[in-house]
Amino acid sequence: MRLVYYLLMEESLEDFLERAQRDFLAHISLDCVVFGFHAGQLKILLLKMKHEDKRALPGGFVRKDETLEEAASRTLRERTGLENIFLQQFSVFSDPLRSDPDARPQSLVLAGVSPEKTGFFAQRFISVGFYALVEFSQVVPRPDVLSDTCDWYNLEERGPLILDHDQILAAALAALQAQLNYQPLGYNLLPRKFTLPELQKLYEAILGKKLDRRNFQRKIFSYGILRSLDEKRTGVAHKAPYLYSFDLRKYQKALKLGLQGGW
Amino acid sequence: MRLVYYLLMEESLEDFLERAQRDFLAHISLDCVVFGFHAGQLKILLLKMKHEDKRALPGGFVRKDETLEEAASRTLRERTGLENIFLQQFSVFSDPLRSDPDARPQSLVLAGVSPEKTGFFAQRFISVGFYALVEFSQVVPRPDVLSDTCDWYNLEERGPLILDHDQILAAALAALQAQLNYQPLGYNLLPRKFTLPELQKLYEAILGKKLDRRNFQRKIFSYGILRSLDEKRTGVAHKAPYLYSFDLRKYQKALKLGLQGGW
DNA sequence: CCAAAAGTGTTGTTTTTACACCCATGA
DNA sequence: TCATGGGTGTAAAAACAACACTTTTGG
Incomplete structure (x- = not known):
């Protein structure tokens, strides 16, 4: 409502610009649903967080000079050891309440980080969802710095995921189904x-x-x-x-x- | 490459957190491709920028307490006078070079804003693309504070668009075609x-x-x-x-x- | 009365579905 | 040798594509 006012009342353009930095600040992250196929089953790659029971999708952040796709590619290179992973954006998740601003900082503190340095993770993140298709046998899963383990799971045996990652996963599956006739899913999920x-x-x-x-x-x-x-x-x-x-x-x-x- | 190093070397977790605020800063915007249908033709709503020859898609920013969808809805309420507009995310545009960091500030200066206040628009924006479907006859187009006019255009007669808006428009059209059998396009574009x-x-x-x-x-x-x-x-x-x-x-x-x- | 758009069925072709038997292999 | 999974064809039903004449209306 305030913004409507600014934009309709010409006099407030400068005010608008000044406030924009504060009012419109959100951080961008990305989360990847990595699909593999093994023994007749779809698998997904999940991280088991340190000091948390729940599992998480591999995710990351975008550097200043990267596209989202490059950032996702880099992130998955770290998690899988693979280059040139097939990636597809499917949705953006922007519920202001999607992340608990305390959860990640708390587990960082448990991991030995001093509390005053956890501010980055306490902010609002809007996350871009990607699905990735990899050849199961080529992947060497590697946990990230916040995780104990990185492993393949069957969809039904994945257990609870952090934040809104269950929702992201569900959306990725729906996207996968919808794109079966438009993306080379077979080429990327099966061996040569x-x-x-x-x-x-x-x-x-x-x-x-x-x-x-x-x-x-x-x-x-x-x-x-x-x-x-x-x-x-x-x-x-x-x-x-x-x-x-x-x-x-x-x-x-x-x-x-x-x-x-x-x- | 630096980030890979941070994440693989456990000792740098705190450094990583400190640098994250700087390294991972990108602003989020949204751009809307508003489709209408009149006289047998698809139309799109475009703004004619002040002090610029090119036209632009209606766009906006996300407030702290909003989802992207709410922000898009608010933005389009301002541009069209309509509530409850049908909206669909279709892609995120994140090329670091997608926006010329000088272009918008320059036109703001021409519009009478003091140069030191234009910093907000000089930053990197990652933009989420939405398409919107409206009933043509219900729309009362209203320019925003950066624009002279807000009007309907035929697709072929739109002229050049700013930044990567041509690319966004092309992606919106492709999404529209792809979703013809999955979204109530007819319901939202035609009168009752x-x-x-x-x-x-x-x-x-x-x-x-x-x-x-x-x-x-x-x-x-x-x-x-x-x-x-x-x-x-x-x-x-x-x-x-x-x-x-x-x-x-x-x-x-x-x-x-x-x-x-x-x- | 005429030009232009709207209403309406049929037929041949293609695509989809349903279904059963034989073969090769490792255990 | 046998249990299991892999290879293979046909027929009926459904969906699709192509096509033309008649009706109504405003000008």
């Missing part, structure tokens, strides 16, 4: 060589429902995005499935229009 | 009573292509989201078309699963 049943299980995990095997194969083939490898997965029980890899050029081209049809 | 040809023209404007009249009608009816009004649009040339309105309850329900099928 994979079998059709593996790809199908990935689709099933993302969509949360079973798909018909024959219809799935027909449809995937119809996109022309798979390169058949004349090679089979060996060492597994039962009939050896064929291996495939993505034809990235065709995959990208097909995604531009969106893979047609529903699942 | 409308004709099928009007609804079809809206779809055509958003998609940028012509649709077959009979197939369109069959498909729209099949969703069961329209209420037929036993009333015709009078006073227009040619055969009078029937009026319809949305059955909001059914529309919302249908959108949860997404309106099926492609356009």
Whole structure:
């Protein structure tokens, strides 16, 4: 209401500028929902905070000379050891009450930081949510300075998360589902060589429902995005499935229009 | 690189906290792409800046006690006179070079502000993009304090926009297209009573292509989201078309699963 | 009365769904 | 050898795309 007044009354433009620094101050953070796929299950990478029972999404802050994407990439390089991680913004979380201004400072104090230095974390943060897709087996999880552990969790076994991270995770999952036909999810979550049943299980995990095997194969083939490898997965029980890899050029081209049809 | 060092070397946690306030400072703004629909055309609301030739998207800042959505809503209340505007975040724009730190302060100086007070606008802003849908005829455009005029423009006749606003607009259009089957675009862009040809023209404007009249009608009816009004649009040339309105309850329900099928 | 927009069905084609048997492998 | 998962095709149903004539109205 005050601002409306400033903007409508021309005389207050200078006042507005003076107050802006105080009235409009919010810090920006980012939180990443890192998805991996292993043994037919979607996994997410979570940190176990020091002196806290709850787990947290890997997150970070943006430096002056970085884009958000660069900051997220840097953060995830630290958490996973990987370069060039596939990243996608999906939402911004800006509830003024989303973070408890005492929680993080308290756990910092428990971690041995003097209380007067914890001010940074006591401020309001507006957080940009990213989801990231990584090849599970390539990741070497590394906790950050506020965490004890960094590990993969199944979605159902993740336990409670700090702050609004449950909400962020739910939004990431919804974004993942919505973008299945518009982003190369398979390319980024699976190893270079994979079998059709593996790809199908990935689709099933993302969509949360079973798909018909024959219809799935027909449809995937119809996109022309798979390169058949004349090679089979060996060492597994039962009939050896064929291996495939993505034809990235065709995959990208097909995604531009969106893979047609529903699942 | 410096940050990597801080986070990997435990001893620097306190240093990290001290520097964070300086290293991680970015201001948050928001920019709104306000869509309206009139005479078969998509329109956007743009401000003509004082002392600048280019036009700008309506934008604003977030107060301490607001969510981004509340801030956008407040901003658009000022620009349009409307309450409860339909708003949707679609992307965050964080290129460190996206804004010229001199441009806005210079035009403020031209507007009579003393140079030392323009510091707020010289800082780095990370901007959250929203698209808004309004009923064209309800809007009473009002310029803000930095602008001469606030008016509707056709997409093709908008002229050049400041900063990265062309990019923001392009992203908003892409989001609009992508969400056609998931958001009540028709409900928010059309008046309460409308004709099928009007609804079809809206779809055509958003998609940028012509649709077959009979197939369109069959498909729209099949969703069961329209209420037929036993009333015709009078006073227009040619055969009078029937009026319809949305059955909001059914529309919302249908959108949860997404309106099926492609356009 | 005529120009222009609106209403209305059918048909061929494509896409989707549902469904069952044989094969290869490791245990 | 057998239990388990992988490979493969067909038919019926649904969705989609293409297409033309008649009606109504204002000018």
